[in-house]
Amino acid sequence: xxxxxxxxxxxxxxxxxxxxxxxxxxxxxxxxxxxxxxxxxxxxxxxxxxxxxxxxxxxxxxxxxxxxxxxxxxxxxxxxxxxxxxxxxxxxxxxxxxxxxxxxxxxxxxxxx
Amino acid sequence: xxxxxxxxxxxxxxxxxxxxxxxxxxxxxxxxxxxxxxxxxxxxxxxxxxxxxxxxxxxxxxxxxxxxxxxxxxxxxxxxxxxxxxxxxxxxxxxxxxxxxxxxxxxxxxxxx
Numbered sequence: 074x075x076x077x078x079x080x081x082x083x084x085x086x087x088x089x090x091x092x093x094x095x096x097x098x099x100x101x102x103x104x105x106x107x108x109x110x111x112x113x114x115x116x117x118x119x120x121x122x123x124x125x126x127x128x129x130x131x132x133x134x135x136x137x138x139x140x141x142x143x144x145x146x147x148x149x150x151x152x153x154x155x156x157x158x159x160x161x162x163x164x165x166x167x168x169x170x171x172x173x174x175x176x177x178x179x180x181x182x183x184x185x186x
Numbered sequence: 187x188x189x190x191x192x193x194x195x196x197x198x199x200x201x202x203x204x205x206x207x208x209x210x211x212x213x214x215x216x217x218x219x220x221x222x223x224x225x226x227x228x229x230x231x232x233x234x235x236x237x238x239x240x241x242x243x244x245x246x247x248x249x250x251x252x253x254x255x256x257x258x259x260x261x262x263x264x265x266x267x268x269x270x271x272x273x274x275x276x277x278x279x280x281x282x283x284x285x286x287x288x289x290x291x292x293x294x295x296x297x298x299x
Contacts, residue, residue, distance in 0.1 A: 107286050116190075116276050116290030117229070160228070164286050172283050173219065173244065176229035 077161045082181040085155075091148040093180050095161030098142040105164050106137060107174065108146045110157040117160065117176070120146065151184045158182070188213045192277050192291035199271075199298050207262045207294045209277035215289070216282045218260040222246060223274040223293075232275075235260055236283040264296065271298045 078096040085091040097106065107122040121128055121135045123144075128135045134147040148155055160179040165172060190211045199205045211218065217236050221229040231244030235254040249268025254260055260279075264271045274295050278288040 105286060109288075114274075114293070114295075116278070116292050117288070118290070119287045122286060162286075172286070173231055173234055174286060174288060175231070176221070178226070178228045 077163055077177060079159075079161050079177065079180045081178065082183070084183050084185055085148075085151045087153060087184050087186050088150055091151040091155065091182060091184070093146040093148075093159050093161075093182065094143065095146070096143045097161070097163050100141050100163050103165055106135065106141075106144050107162040107164055108133070108135065109160045109162065109174075109176070110155075111160070111179070112154075112157045120159075151182075153184050153186065156182060156184045190277055190279055190289055190291035192275075192294050194294060195292065197294055197296045199296070201298055202266045204266060205264050205271075205296065207264070207275055207277075207296070209260045209262065209291060210258055211260075211279045211289070212258060213279055213289060214257070215279035216257070217280045217285070218254070219278040219280075219288065220244075220250075220252065220260070220262045221276045221278065223276060229276060232262065271296060 105122050108120040109117040111117040120132050123135045137144045158179040158181050160176050162174050193208045219234045220232040223229050230246050232250050233252040235241040238257050241252050241254050251263045274293050276293045277291045280288045
């Protein structure tokens with residue numbers, strides 16, 4: 074699987090948009106980008122995933138650059154409950170390879186009142 | 187409600203004793219996973235099972251064992267051969283091996299003294 078790079082920590086003011094970047098410059102054409110988050114001492118929670126088009130759901134939006142070498146997770150109106158570690162993961166879509174998710178250290182997002 | 191149940195939430199054991207962590211899901215998912223998390227670190231894959239009566243080693247399987255006799259259950263045994271067993275253990279499931287939208291349990295924090 075392609076390796077991802079995320080900043081170790083970020084702050085965001087409550088009510089503002091949180092933009093979390095992820096670099097995956099070695100991503101291949103058959104790999105998805107997944108985002109999860111983990112609130113302290115809980116299990117990770119799936120947020121969103123995409124291949125090459127931008128995606129939006131009730132939790133967040135995912136913007137993937139045209140060359141697919143980076144992506145940004147956007148929380149449109151951050152609340153204190155969004156304080157968590159956010160993981161960006163690249164995973165093979167189909168064919169040979171390991172399907173299992175590999176979690177790095179992620180980005181610790183702190184939402185400030 | 188459907189979900190994954192891990193029990194107990196906290197577990198204390200003496201060094202040299204084997205201990206079994208429970209993981210049960212009622213989501214009718216085929217695939218199940220065990221991860222280990224150490225403080226400030228990402229998740230590392232211990233074992234995974236794609237279907238009943240089948241399982242494969244993950245990245246850090248040494249000192250652990252699993253079974254998958256029922257679709258709903260995927261218990262993890264931490265044996266005395268595991269040199270540093272104190273950690274936060276997370277169980278997850280997905281519809282099948284190709285599904286990247288994992289559902290995680292709330293975890294078991296194991297402390298060996």
